Amino acid sequence: MVTQLFLLSFMTQMSVHAFSVISLSSNTHQNITMAAILQKSAEVCSTVASQKGLKFVQPNPLTVVSLTAACLSPASAVSLMSAIVTISLNNAQVDLRHVFDPEYHFDNERFVQAHKLLKDGVSAVKTSLLQKNYHLARQLLGKTLHTLQDFYSHSNWIELGNRSPYQSLIQANLPIDNIADVNTPTCNSCVDNCTDNILQTILTQKKLTSGYFDLISSYKPFGKCSHGGRADRTSSVEPKGGINKDSLSSPHGSLHFVAADVAKAATRDLLQDIREAAGDREFLRLMGILQSSPALCFVIDTAVSMANVITEVTRVISFITDSRRGTMNEPSAYILVTFNDSEFGPLNKTTDPDVFKATVNALSTSGGGYGPEMSLSALWLALAAAPARSTIFLFTSAEAKDVELKSTVLALIETMKFQVNFILTSALSNTRKGLSNPVNQLYEDIALASGGEVIEVTKELLPNATIILSNSSNSVLVTIFQVARNPGIAENSFLVDSTVRNLTFYITANSTNFTIISPSGQSQTSQEANGPLGLILTVRNLYIVQLENSTQAGIWMLIIKSSQFYTLKVTGQSATNFLFDFVTVFQNPHPGYTVINSRPPADGNITLLLSMVGSDLEKPLVVALVEASDFTVHTGSLQDTGDGDYLVTVSTVPKREFYILVLGQTNSSSTSDNIPFQRQSSGLYRTSNITVTAVENGTLAPGALYTLPFTVEMRSTWQNYIITARNSLQYKMTFPSSLTAGGDGIAIGTVNLTAPSNATSGTEVILTIEAALPGGNDSNYVVLSLAVSRGVVPSASLVLSLWLSGAALFVSLLINNQI
Template sequence: MQLLLFLFLHLLGWVSSFYPNHESKGVGLQDLTDTDITEMGILKAVATFMERNPRPGTPEFRAGELVDLSPLTPTTLFQAYFKADVSPSRFIKAIQQIIVGNNEVEMYQQDDSSYHFNCEEISKGILHFQTTRDSVFSGLSGSVSMSSLESARLNTGRALHILQKFYSNTNWVELGQNTPYHHLVNSSVLAYPVAPPTIPTCKDCSVDNSGFFDCTGNILVKNLLTSGYKTSTKCRTKPKGKCGHGGLYDETQFDPTTGGINKETSNPKLSPHHYLHHKAAGLAINATKEYFIGQGFGLLDLLGPDLFRKFFNLEGYSLTFVIDVTGSMGNDIAQVKTTSIDLIKKHANSLDAPYNYILVPFSDPEYGPVFKTQNVSQFQNSIASLTVGGGGDCPEMAMSGLQLALTSSEPRSKIFLFTDAGAKDISKLDDVLLLVESTKSQIYPFLTGYCVPTGTTLTTKNEYEILAEVSGTAAISVEKSNLNTVLGVIELALNSAPVLILHTVLLTDRLPFLVDENLKEISISVSTNTSFTLNVFLASGLEANTTTVVSTENFKIVNIIVEEPGSWHVVMNKIQTCTFKIEGKSLLDFSYQIMEEHNGYVLPIQGHPTKGSNYTLSVDVQGSASGMMITKILLLNKNGEVDSSINVDQMTDSSGRLKVVVSVQLQLTLLMIGIAGKTKNGTEFERVNPDLIQTEDVQLIFPPGQKSTLIEGGTLNISVLVVNKGKQRSQFKLQAKDEFSLLTEFHPSSVTLDAKETMNLSATFRAPANSNYSSSIATFTARSESAKNYLNILIRVVPESTLVTDDTPPQYEIENMNMPCKDTWQLMDECKKHQWDLIFRAWDESSQVYVSVGSEIPEAQELVCKEPVGAGSIPWVSCQYSSSCCYPYVDIIMQDKAGNANVLRVDNRQPMAENQNSNTVKVAISCATVAFVVCLSLLVCFLIFWRRRKQQSQGIYRID
């Protein structure tokens, strides 16, 4: 049986620690995963912060008004806080980055017991948590950039993974604890003592009627911390008498001590203490909340409210202008100032207003500086103060200006670029595209002219059209004299809850589209190569009342307040090829993740997906889930046409939100994701995510088992696997870089790979001697003529002292023990009349010693310890313990500040003769039973042997 299980586990792949998400197979719908715990802890923390910090000019919240929302989701929280439709998409992005950091522990540290609190590596786990958390605070203590925020979120995810494992994999819950373990998040709090190696912590579990282990009450220690053993390369054995991790994926669950103690799920096959799963998860949620807002030690108190808002993207979006200031742009800038500022002022006091306004000028060779303000008048003055001049050759430093704008703006911002020239620094286009992908910001290029950059060949699209396509917008070419006629596009960007309903290119004169009751208003954008007119008709057949936003010969935008849901139509005056884009304002939206299997789990991919590969697509629906139904997942090509439609079964996660998980094969080079379904009123709806997905023929992989942490002053070598996923031999240019220049070398810089061939890219990082808790995201890229992909790895620097764990327990010496408790003195009638005493002293080389009794002290017992005394650097504490002979036994626990414990055990209890006789009888019965089984087995073997001899003598042969 054990052999079959062992083979099964190896075929399936080892699964370690708490389940990261519901996409991973085997986890129940009501189980709480790492993703659930992280998100719920964050929501409670942010809801508490919002309750205490209402928006200026609004009434204060009642205690619990936001925290106790049911369900508490990003959408319900934002709707209750702003009392209006405000999309939580930027907040969700911050949460997802934290969750990615959490998941990465399963990819890269799966085999390290200390990251999961397995194998009683509790002190190491606490040290890992505290140093990772310190990296977060250190990374946000100076100048805060988009990259430093991303590093901080990834580090936070790693720290939270360790924090949450404490509650599923140790016996904290079994100890009867109802609050989080505060020493974990606050080292000034005294640690709970950890069971020393010599103390047995568990007994064998029994087997219930269903064939599973019943591990109720299997933990022996009632006052010491312990955790389950799970074998790995760093923890090879389970010591006798120690608890197992347990469950289907623990190969030693049948070895003594059988069973285990994990509470990762509510499934008895996977978690021996399944009945405590929700209590452990509840403590993990509260501990996650305290990580962020714990008084005196949480992120909020240590970094302040402004940085707290920025960390969670609570500040809204930026409205950013990137303006060419060469001599030919003078008239353009004047039109931008007059028309755009009027539009901005119109929305300045609405919820649709941006959080701030940013201006980035550029010319050649200059670009910047960045001007940032929350005041519209100051922004107007900054545009007015721009001076134009020079220019020389035509191309300008547009990509450098955009790069500066993207790193200075909030995530998911609106960036408007004004120029009449191509980009001289077009070599930075790939870097800008990566920023667009990571920030999910949208770039709107306004071109009043164009010239091809020197040394480049104009393809079917110029650099601005490529940027617009990737960010889900369109490049607008217009004559300088007519620039003011298209600036109404800026008004459409002032939307606090933007959604995309449809974005397609069609040869038609009639376009049907769905409008649902969740849409407050919609905008319809149409562009062609010739002049046209358009009308919009409601589901009832009546013509809609439209407001014109932009109207030129070949580009028109109209806005409509929604009063009637159903199937609407855009009708043109003639058949022609048109680009249609229909957007709206609504809280009904969705986010998605493309995922693949790692170590038995399903986790988000790194970089771009590869063409033709199979993935798991996970879709989370935002908005009220009540009565809503998701019926299809849509895969659309780059022109917005449905390439494939997947019928789906939805599920509701533990937070009450709709989730859809499907297997997909991505065959298109460029595609978008959409969903279709019905609202609670039965109205059909569709939504499209504007992010354009690009599949590639090359992949970069960070193989597990490597370190990504280096000591200050030290070096780190890592290897990245480059895989040619294409069908033909290709040459790839390889590159590696990181923000803080920790990278010293990498090789090779190029490689030629056959189809399906792989190679290793090696990189060396060196940390300065004074780098102290810094983090840097290293980006590796591989490019061929037809493919490019990237991989981000978080490189963390820590002081050498953080790698040294104090795992030495205190020592003790018995100075005197008077134990007269024997024979009749232990009987109840006599024991109260007699007393025994113990005098001892204890010391520790690294910290103060804390002494306690390992159980509740009856009135007849007493422990008295004096203040630490002694010469030299190692003081010792002297203690005396006294008890009546009714209790001739005791466990004295001595621990240091880190929780390392030693146990002085005294047990002078005398077994009664009746018990001795009973034990003798049990032994005799056991021996008789064994003898009977042995004899019976020998008899069976003899009969089998005799039967086969008889068959052979009769010419009968059997092949087994």
């Protein structure tokens, strides 16, 4: 339980650095990418402002917060940071996922192949933008930028005296010239100082070469340069040493900053190429600027049981759409999915609010009755099409018919950090866990996992749900505190800082009495609908407490008298927030981290990449995993990696569902005062003893078979797993329904997927692969975002590496960070 003493003691703690992964003295792919995005976005914002007759003031320093303020879009700081994090993480993970593919790194003199990867990658980004698939475009952009940036560190372009980007790299019609052929020696041996190990003939003739790299074999052609570093086996044979400039400690580390600066300029050039193809507004949407709300998503039951409320539902949705128009909370897309007892879909997605309203207003009820509906199938369709961190609202009068989709829905919610709210228009009189209808327990489980609400309403009370819809999709909404108590615990204490406005409590319970106590000692009970602290609105099972605008800073307390299950969520509007991803840290071939698109492991450390968003003065002091039921705290250690990012390592793993808690301070720029703050993740997370691993290899070619190997592992040999796979576009797909692990504890399977021959390039396909123990005691998943493209083919070496005799060992080493 978070008490005043608990909060105050935590605020005095400082984190301990448990490990060193990324040096702040060297440039990384992440900070090169971030700097280039901020610089190019500032240039685009300046142009847009000039076209509107407005003055753009170049920020100094240039940060996420200062840029969005200068772009007259301060509320989009979170969405810009989210876009940068997505691009940067996809950039970084190329080092791990394509460790055996030299063309992804311009290694082994694979210039022609790497050049094709770049051209195909840029083309894929552009076609994804044409389809308005911004999240997919960000993922593809990150991967493409990695290859581009590696050229300047792994080749001898800088050693040849160049201090500007090689324009041929991103020009589809220009070749890469004067490459050293396989029979041409390029390097001398070196041991301590490798600065001058490239042969003078190579430098004089301006021939391009790059270092050879291999984790396993020491083979390379006679006389060739190695990449270098302790992970590179080729650097131990003549000519020894290496030529990479990845860090200051690299063989050519003296040129590290020069190579990084040119890579940054090349990144800006590639971004400019995308800008010219997409236009300024689409470029800013790609970067999350201007429209800060990801998407407005509605999933609506159109069975005849909704006949008496469908008109009011459409009215509420139209009202919300109009209230967002032209504001900072205008969404980047509008999504609508309908369902009844036998059908779901189609998916309607548009960026035009008038088109969306026309579609909504044309809804009518037909088919079905008062039995279970295909609600989860429709929800799955909306989740698969929505951008990350979107808020979804599902209206229904019936229980779910397709309950088997629960795990798939939870997989997407956890991975993409969606919030799902259920508005239930038909309730019974039984009592269970705060809901009047026990069959709605499934909806509560999903809402709780996502940080959403289950609201039971009548037709007359439906307009009151508008408050939930309005507040939940606000771009500057933050979660300050959240718990799920079972059995009920009376005292709930939390810290509210002075930046918070529109403080709101959401209490879900069948019936309860509560008292709110402010930091000044003022109090208000649940019987006071309009009291000294604010307004209390009751919508059947939900109490909404709206505090006065001038929120008091300090420790607030809410005392609930209830022996039953209840949930409490405290939100407000503030610029101070955080983003996070579960990641795996790796040391080879270069130190970095890759995002985990599954549940984190139950047996070992959990690592998070935490990104602070606010005034650029926020600093986390304590980051913890907090168990939802009793607020047991598992504190992590922090490492500052620069640019507002922190790696957090938690060594004691929760056994039950947990939230992410951040306690920190905002350093004042004008006084010595520091403002403490508390923030919490909206959604619930859980660990698993099962590991599911799959790596997307290339893209889906229309009409062609796409083969995706995957592995399932648990620290138990001869284990049986139930396998389920689904793709968002319902493309033809086959996969094993079960797998049995061998003596090494690893089972290997394959998903075969075929996109139709008329599939459009730039289309995004969300694929989930789930593995569960018989009986449902444990499960895990991997969520992949695949692109349809006519240009990029799967990486042959990746597929082969998973199918050769050493496949199980290879995957196990990757999973356990031993290579």
